[in-house]
Amino acid sequence: EVQLVESGGGLVQPGGSLRLSCAASRFTFSGYWMTWVRQAPGRGLEWVANIKKDGSEKYYADSVKGRFTISRDNAKNSLYLQMNSLRAEDTAVYYCVGALRTEGYWGQGTLVSVSS
Amino acid sequence: QSVLTQPPSVSAAPGQEVTISCSGSSSNIGNDFVSWYHQVPGAAPKLLIYDNNKRPSGIPDRFSGSKSGTSATLGITGLQTGDEANYYCVTWDSSLSSGVFGGGTKLTVL
Numbered sequence: 001e002v003q004l005v006e007s008g009g010g011l012v013q014p015g016g017s018l019r020l021s022c023a024a025s026r027f028t029f030s031g032y033w034m035t036w037v038r039q040a041p042g043r044g045l046e047w048v049a050n051i052k053k054d055g056s057e058k059y060y061a062d063s064v065k066g067r068f069t070i071s072r073d074n075a076k077n078s079l080y081l082q083m084n085s086l087r088a089e090d091t092a093v094y095y096c097v098g099a100l101r102t103e104g105y106w107g108q109g110t111l112v113s114v115s116s
Numbered sequence: 117q118s119v120l121t122q123p124p125s126v127s128a129a130p131g132q133e134v135t136i137s138c139s140g141s142s143s144n145i146g147n148d149f150v151s152w153y154h155q156v157p158g159a160a161p162k163l164l165i166y167d168n169n170k171r172p173s174g175i176p177d178r179f180s181g182s183k184s185g186t187s188a189t190l191g192i193t194g195l196q197t198g199d200e201a202n203y204y205c206v207t208w209d210s211s212l213s214s215g216v217f218g219g220g221t222k223l224t225v226l
Contacts, residue, residue: 035215037217044118044202044204044217044218044219044220045153045155045161045204045206045217045220046217047206047214047215047216047217050215059213059214059215060214061214061215062212062214095160095161100151100206100215101149101151101166101206101207101208101215102151102166102167103163103166103172104151104153104161104162104163104166104172106160106161106162107160108160109160
């Protein structure tokens with residue numbers, strides 16, 4: 001069974017930075033587009049960013065453009081999200097997702113809280 | 117404000133059927149495939165429909181999807197109490213160059 005495990009979440013002050021990681025196993029990681037999706041407390045799903053199989057294309061939601069950077073290391077079967085200039089509205093559970101629109105492999109999520 | 121519009125809530129009795137709509141525009145639904153997820157509180161979302169109307173392995177045929185123009189619809193027949201969840205549509209928006217989710221629809225099985 002596919003396993004995606006996020007890590008790196010936690011409490012950070014506004015303006016701070018955090019780097020999320022997602023480790024994939026039992027999954028042909030290099031064969032899939034990967035996506036970060038977040039969900040604020042009590043709210044719906046929000047698409048954050050995605051990255052092509054080989055890392056050559058990256059796309060971002062307007063709400064995070066210029067502040068977040070998605071990357072991947074296919075040799076390590078790992079996905080990353082570097083989050084800078086964090087704001088209170090970035091508080092959410094962040095999910096790592098493989099093949100969002102066709103297979104839907106999701107991690108369990110990691111909570112990011114931005115508060116002073 | 118979501119780019120894709122879903123009704124906030126729908127309800128029906130056990131055994132009945134329900135439809136959930138997802139309305140968009142020519143730059144998203146009108147231009148790409150739609151997928152549907154359901155999510156129970158505290159759990160990760162689960163894929164129900166992809167490519168407008170295809171079901172992943174293990175998803176019962178009580179769930180169906182369709183698309184017409186700039187709108188998509190999820191249909192659920194033979195409602196069960198276990199179907200109570202939040203349902204989301206998702207697609208790609210070529211104008212935004214980003215993925216977009218609907219705001220979500222809470223299904224209550226009365």
